[in-house]
Structures are given as structure tokens and as C-alpha cells.
Amino acid sequence: MRNLTFNLLAAVVLSSCAGWNHLPSQGELNLDAELWDPSRAQATEDGLYVPLTQAGGLALLPTPRGEPKRIDLGEGRLTKLTASPDRSRLVAFVETYACHEDDPDEAKRDRYLGDCPKKNLETTTTLRVVEGKKALPATEVGGSFNAIEYADDGRFAIAYLDFSDPTLELQGVVNLTSVVVLDLERGASTPVTVGFAADRVLFTHTLDGEAERAVVLSQNEVAVIDLTTEVPTNSVTFPLTLDPDSVVTPVGIALTPDGRYALISVAGSSDLYALDLMNESINIVELSHNPTDMAVNAVTDRTVLVYESGSVVEVLEHTYFDLDVFTLDEPMSRIETGEDFTLLWSDGDEHDAYLLDLQSNQLVEYRLQNPAISMHVAPTEDFAIALTRAESGFGSGIEGVYDASPGMEVLHLSGDETEPFLLEGTGLGVAWAATESSLHALVLQDGAEYVYKLDMYTGRAEEVSLTEPPVAIGSMSDGSFFITHESGLGLVTFLDPKTNETREVSGFATLGIGDPVELIQDKKGGQ
Amino acid sequence: MRTVLCLALFAGSAPAVAADLGLQLSGELGRLHNADPTYDLFSNRDVMPSRGLRVGLTVADTVTIETGWHRVRRGLTEPTLGIQTAFFADEFILGPKISRGFGDVFYPYVATHGALMRGVMKFDDDPDSRRNAGQVAEAGVALGVLAMGGVELRSPAKEGKIAFSVHLEGGYGWFQTAAYGDLGTMQPGGFALKTGIGLRL
Numbered sequence: 001m002r003n004l005t006f007n008l009l010a011a012v013v014l015s016s017c018a019g020w021n022h023l024p025s026q027g028e029l030n031l032d033a034e035l036w037d038p039s040r041a042q043a044t045e046d047g048l049y050v051p052l053t054q055a056g057g058l059a060l061l062p063t064p065r066g067e068p069k070r071i072d073l074g075e076g077r078l079t080k081l082t083a084s085p086d087r088s089r090l091v092a093f094v095e096t097y098a099c100h101e102d103d104p105d106e107a108k109r110d111r112y113l114g115d116c117p118k119k120n121l122e123t124t125t126t127l128r129v130v131e132g133k134k135a136l137p138a139t140e141v142g143g144s145f146n147a148i149e150y151a152d153d154g155r156f157a158i159a160y161l162d163f164s165d166p167t168l169e170l171q172g173v174v175n176l177t178s179v180v181v182l183d184l185e186r187g188a189s190t191p192v193t194v195g196f197a198a199d200r201v202l203f204t205h206t207l208d209g210e211a212e213r214a215v216v217l218s219q220n221e222v223a224v225i226d227l228t229t230e231v232p233t234n235s236v237t238f239p240l241t242l243d244p245d246s247v248v249t250p251v252g253i254a255l256t257p258d259g260r261y262a263l264i265s266v267a268g269s270s271d272l273y274a275l276d277l278m279n280e281s282i283n284i285v286e287l288s289h290n291p292t293d294m295a296v297n298a299v300t301d302r303t304v305l306v307y308e309s310g311s312v313v314e315v316l317e318h319t320y321f322d323l324d325v326f327t328l329d330e331p332m333s334r335i336e337t338g339e340d341f342t343l344l345w346s347d348g349d350e351h352d353a354y355l356l357d358l359q360s361n362q363l364v365e366y367r368l369q370n371p372a373i374s375m376h377v378a379p380t381e382d383f384a385i386a387l388t389r390a391e392s393g394f395g396s397g398i399e400g401v402y403d404a405s406p407g408m409e410v411l412h413l414s415g416d417e418t419e420p421f422l423l424e425g426t427g428l429g430v431a432w433a434a435t436e437s438s439l440h441a442l443v444l445q446d447g448a449e450y451v452y453k454l455d456m457y458t459g460r461a462e463e464v465s466l467t468e469p470p471v472a473i474g475s476m477s478d479g480s481f482f483i484t485h486e487s488g489l490g491l492v493t494f495l496d497p498k499t500n501e502t503r504e505v506s507g508f509a510t511l512g513i514g515d516p517v518e519l520i521q522d523k524k525g526g527q
Numbered sequence: 528m529r530t531v532l533c534l535a536l537f538a539g540s541a542p543a544v545a546a547d548l549g550l551q552l553s554g555e556l557g558r559l560h561n562a563d564p565t566y567d568l569f570s571n572r573d574v575m576p577s578r579g580l581r582v583g584l585t586v587a588d589t590v591t592i593e594t595g596w597h598r599v600r601r602g603l604t605e606p607t608l609g610i611q612t613a614f615f616a617d618e619f620i621l622g623p624k625i626s627r628g629f630g631d632v633f634y635p636y637v638a639t640h641g642a643l644m645r646g647v648m649k650f651d652d653d654p655d656s657r658r659n660a661g662q663v664a665e666a667g668v669a670l671g672v673l674a675m676g677g678v679e680l681r682s683p684a685k686e687g688k689i690a691f692s693v694h695l696e697g698g699y700g701w702f703q704t705a706a707y708g709d710l711g712t713m714q715p716g717g718f719a720l721k722t723g724i725g726l727r728l
Contacts, residue, residue, distance in 0.1 A: 019657070020654070020658075021654070021655075023613040023649060023651060024613055025603060025611060025613075026570065026571075026601060026602060027570075027571045028603060028605070028606055029568065029603035029604060029612060031605060035608075069709070467660060487652055487660070488609060488610040489650055491660055491661065504660055507660070507661055507663040510650050510663045511709045511710065512710070513568065514568065514648065514707055514710045514711020515711035516711075
């Protein structure tokens with residue numbers, strides 16, 4: 001009898017303990033999106049925040065330890081997440097939904113987002129500031145906004161509509177001449193009318209580092225918003241053309257170190273507009289070509305400009321706006337900045353890179369084996385690493401091997417040497433771990449289940465194993481690094497560069513997956 | 528003694544018993560409506576099929592106290608990401624059934640069962656691996672009630688002999704919303720259907 005009882009109990013227990021290898025499957029699951037996006041994680045002082053694409057939520061992976069937790073963003077779904085420059089807070093764009101049904105009975109049945117026909121759906125965008133591991137009350141912003149720029153002090157930000165975003169979906173009436181100024185400390189939002197289709201924003205700051213003005217670029221004009229008044233207002237607008245039939249589209253903007261001048265390049269033109277924000281006047285500087293990148297150097301108070309269409313680099317001083325012209329062997333399209341130098345490189349097919357010393361005007365040429373896809377200057381500014389791609393037209397011998405392979409090249413910025421390396425997979429990113437006596441580069445490669453850790457001073461290399469191929473790398477405020485992986489349910493590896501110890505956090509992408517987005521009840525059925 | 532005989536017959540290991548014990552044993556198939564959007568992660572239909580066992584003990588002419596257990600196993604596979612989802616539920620019931628016989632063959636009845644459901648949600652991003660980092664499981668418990676009405680057909684049996692039965696019942700099931708940790712919530716409920724075959728001792 002005892003055996004019979006045991007058999008019966010065993011049958012019940014076994015049937016209720018299904019193993020991971022024998023999960024039932026009666027069909028296919030169709031998700032609207034991946035559960036998370038490993039390329040959109042944001043590191044702050046609290047830890048690593050990860051947007052949950054499918055659930056429309058937000059997960060926090062605390063550091064140095066702690067279980068993943070879900071941040072309550074209220075009703076609605078997260079559509080975009082940005083971090084302030086000082087990493088003290090995040091701003092989350094949250095869409096909330098209301099359903100306007102003609103049939104009251106139908107309206108009563110509509111509870112979740114999926115219940116409402118698309119034509120009856122009304123979407124409202126709110127901003128939630130996430131600070132101290134929790135979301136502050138929502139700030140409603142009238143209109144559609146999908147991008148945000150922060151002032152350096154982290155207090156002010158400007159939300160605007162970025163038309164280059166491929167996921168942009170517009171609904172209802174959209175005011176294309178409006179941006180919203182956000183006071184993140186007070187939780188206030190102020191719509192300000194600027195020019196048509198604003199798409200670039202820069203901030204000027206006082207000597208104390210507080211945001212003073214915002215310079216907003218739009219088609220044909222530039223608006224300056226005064227942030228020191230009780231209610232932010234458009235204090236002055238600079239027209240970029242007086243001919244209403246012509247279209248002047250700004251593509252680049254930089255502020256001089258004193259914040260007095262805004263330097264603006266425009267599409268298809270070699271004119272550089274220098275807006276005097278103090279005297280409210282405009283100077284136009286004639287450049288040699290249409291610039292593709294520009295960078296302001298604060299130490300030397302000069303601006304460096306490069307041109308995809310011309311093999312020169314031009315340096316503009318900010319007093320008389322005179323140009324120094326340096327001839328190059330190949331055109332450059334990108335600029336990385338150091339304290340008193342700039343590193344010029346090309347994201348096209350060129351193999352050259354240049355270091356321009358802005359104190360001495362010395363130009364140092366580096367020759368890369370393959371074209372670069374990204375350039376990373378070490379925080380100590382004595383090295384840079386160029387990640388390169390394979391190129392067509394293979395040669396023979398060692399040249400052919402280089403041509404056929406992705407690679408990386410170490411540039412010695414104190415000289416003109418380069419050290420080429422062949423990579424196993426295309427370089428995904430570089431992070432730097434620096435102490436007073438050491439400097440390590442951490443290199444991620446596509447498909448390679450390890451971090452390549454290179455001691456820049458001794459040349460000694462190590463491989464730190466990962467369980468899955470990486471996607472992106474970034475630094476945490478405690479000196480550790482996070483590495484995201486292509487994993488359906490979420491996988492992040494935290495790496496301590498001093499000890500090479502790793503900590504894996506997984507499964508967080510399921511947080512809130514069983515909480516469908518609810519419709520806002522008080523607007524339901526309203527007409 | 529009745530309990531001992533019940534277990535023996537239940538396991539199919541005891542010889543046939545010929546006594547009027549008032550005992551009812553059934554194997555069942557069932558289904559319960561579940562329109563909760565969370566259930567869409569585990570099934571393409573709003574139905575939770577189940578199978579289980581039911582035991583009843585007649586305590587008066589028309590009253591039987593029933594208890595039972597049903598098991599739900601549903602799951603889906605996401606083909607692009609390779610994620611497999613699974614939902615397991617164990618439903619335990621206890622309650623009275625009131626029936627009346629017509630000619631010892633036809634027994635219409637009504638039953639009200641208190642129910643307890645323990646569910647487990649599972650997500651696995653590498654189903655071929657027994658132990659991988661991407662394995663997530665959360666459990667939830669909910670109380671509920673099932674109000675059912677049905678008919679039972681019994682084979683005519685002489686006194687002291689075993690009768691065979693088949694039954695079909697339908698009704699409504701309601702459950703509390705169960706919380707599954709940080710994954711979310713689920714509330715099954717709605718039309719319920721059960722059918723089964725059994726022995727009447």
C-alpha cells in the first residue's frame with residue numbers, strides 16, 4: 001500500500017515539474033518587437049538602465065550588485081530613453097493612449113492598447129524624469145517630440161522632433177515650429193516657438209556652468225532661447241536668408257568657448273555663419289568647401305573644419321575669423337578632439353589619418369592599412385585606436401591578408417607610428433580603462449565571445465571570456481564596464497577591468513512582459 | 528477503508544471491488560476560457576485545455592463531495608529570437624455536487640467547486656540547453672470558483688457491481704488575478720467545459 005501511495009504521489013509531482021528541456025510548444029509566438037535592444041542601454045549612477053522594447057517598460061540593473069528591477073513608469077509605454085550628460089538622471093519619453101470609440105459598449109470592453117482600433121487611438125507623449133532609481137511625476141508635453149538635448153548642468157533640456165528618426169510616427173496635428181524647454185529640476189515644460197523643423201540644439205553656459213541660452217537651429221533661421229528668465233522665451237531669431245524662396249538648411253553647429261559665437265554650416269554651401277549672440281549680428285565666412293565636420297578647441301580658441309570634397313583642413317580663429325589652411329593627401333570627414341589637438345580621419349575609403357597640433361600647427365600623417373569605421377582617443381591622449389573594416393580588391397601576401405580582414409590600428413599620438421592588428425570579427429567598440437600607472441583598451445569584436453584587453457604601455461594582451469557574442473560596450477560610473485549581448489531574454493556582462501572578474505545579469509527583458517499597456521480610462525469613449 | 532480502496536483502484540493495481548461504496552472516480556479533459564492578454568504569450572487561442580482526475584464521495588442520496596486536480600500545459604516558440612514560452616497550471620478543486628438519477632442511467636447534476644490554481648510562467652532563450660543564463664520562471668497562485676452543470680450517463684449495474692460512467696459539464700469559472708513576480712499578472716476565467724469517463728463504486 002505504501003508503494004501505491006508513493007507511485008501516485010510521484011506521478012503527480014513529476015507531471016507538475018516539467019524540465020527546461022521539455023517545454024510544451026503548440027505554435028509560434030509573434031512578438032511586435034524584440035524584448036530589449038542591447039544597443040540602447042544607458043549607464044547612470046544608479047546602474048544600467050535598459051529599455052524593454054516589447055513591454056514598453058524600463059529595467060534597472062543595479063551595480064555593483066543587486067537584482068534587476070522594473071522601474072514603474074505608470075500607464076503607457078516607453079519609446080525613447082536619454083541620459084543627462086552628468087549621468088545623474090534619465091528622461092524617458094512615455095506614450096500614453098486613449099481610445100475614442102463611437103460605440104459605448106465597445107468602449108467599455110476596451111481595456112488594453114491592443115483592444116483599440118488604430119483609427120480610434122489617441123496618443124499623448126509625456127516625459128518622465130528617472131532619478132534615484134524611480135520615476136518622478138510625468139510632465140506632459142504638447143505635441144510630438146522624439147529627441148532631446150541636454151545642457152551640461154543637467155537641469156535644462158530641449159525636446160524637439162527629429163525627422164531623421166526612421167521609427168518616427170506622427171499623429172494628429174503637429175506643430176513643426178515648436179520645441180519644448182524642460183526644466184528637469186522643477187519638472188516644468190515650456191513650449192517655445194522657433195523656426196520651421198528645428199533639429200539641432202546647443203547650450204551656452206555661465207562661468208558657473210549653469211545653462212544660460214539655448215541655440216536652436218531650424219530651416220532658414222536660428223533661434224536663441226533665454227533660459228535665465230522665469231519662463232524661457234525666444235529672445236532673438238537670426239534669419240539665415242532674406243529670400244523666402246530659398247531654403248537654407250543648417251547641418252552643423254558649434255559654439256565658441258566663450259559662448260559668444262555660434263558657428264553654423266549649411267547644406268550644399270561653403271558659407272559658415274558666425275552668429276554673434278551678444279551683439280545679435282551675423283558674419284559669413286567663406287570656406288574652401290562644404291564642411292562635413294567641425295570641432296571647437298577650447299584651449300586654443302579655434303575651430304577645425306574638414307571637407308569630404310577637398311583634401312584640406314581649415315582652422316578658424318574666433319577673433320577676426322581668419323582661416324589657416326593645411327593641405328592633406330586625402331580628404332578627411334571626421335574629427336576627434338584632444339586637449340590641444342584634433343585627430344582627423346575618414347569614414348569613407350581613405351586610409352590616412354592626421355593629427356593636427358593646434359599649438360604648433362604641426363600636422364602628423366598616419367597611414368592605416370584599411371579604411372577606418374571608428375576612431376577612439378584614449379583618455380590619456382597619448383594613444384588612439386582606429387577600428388577598420390575589410391575592403392574589396394584584395395592584394396597578395398600580407399597586404400592581401402590585411403585587406404580581407406577587419407582590424408584595428410593603434411596610433412601613437414606622441415609620434416607617427418601605427419601598430420596594425422588583425423581582428424577575428426569586425427570591431428564593435430572600444431572602451432578605455434585608465435589608472436595613474438596603466439592604460440588598457442577593451443575591444444569588442446562581432447561574433448567573438450571574449451573581450452580583447454590590450455595593455456597600451458606593455459603591449460601585453462589578454463582575453464576575457466564571455467558566454468555570448470557581444471553587441472556594445474560602455475563604462476559605468478564605478479569604473480567597471482558593461483557589455484551587452486544579443487540574447488532574447490536579456491544578457492549583460494559587467495566587467496571589472498582591474499581583476500577581469502565578470503558578473504552576468506540575465507532574463508531582465510521579461511520584466512513586465514505580462515503587463516499589457518492599459519488605455520487611459522478617463523478618456524475612454526470620450527468624444 | 529474507503530480511502531484505501533479508492534487509492535488502490537485509482538492506481539489500477541487492485542482487483543475489482545464489488546461493493547456500494549458511493550465512490551466516483553473519473554479521468555477528465557477540460558478547458559477554461561482565458562482572454563487575458565498575458566496568456567497570448569503562451570497560446571494562440573484564448574482557451575486553457577487541461578486534463579486531470581476527479582474523485583467524489585457520495586455523502587447523501589443526492590450529494591457528492593468532489594475533489595480533483597487538473598493540469599494545463601501550454602507554450603509557444605518565437606522563431607526569430609529562439610525564445611520558448613510555457614505556462615503550466617495546476618488547478619485543485621473541492622466542492623459539492625448535487626445530482627438526481629433517472630432510471631439509474633441518466634444523472635443530471637449541478638456542482639460548485641472552490642478552486643485553487645497555481646501557475647508557472649517560463650521563458651527560455653535556448654530551449655536546447657538544460658542550463659543557460661536565459662531561463663526565467665515565476666509562479667503565481669489564485670483562488671477561484673467553478674459553477675458547473677452537466678449530465679452523467681452510467682452503465683446499468685447490479686447492486687454491488689462497478690458501473691462505468693461518462694459525463695459532460697459546462698459552466699463558468701472565475702479566478703483572482705494572480706501575480707507572477709515582476710513578469711506581470713494573469714486572470715483566467717469565463718466559460719468552462721469538462722468531460723470524462725469514470726467508475727462508480
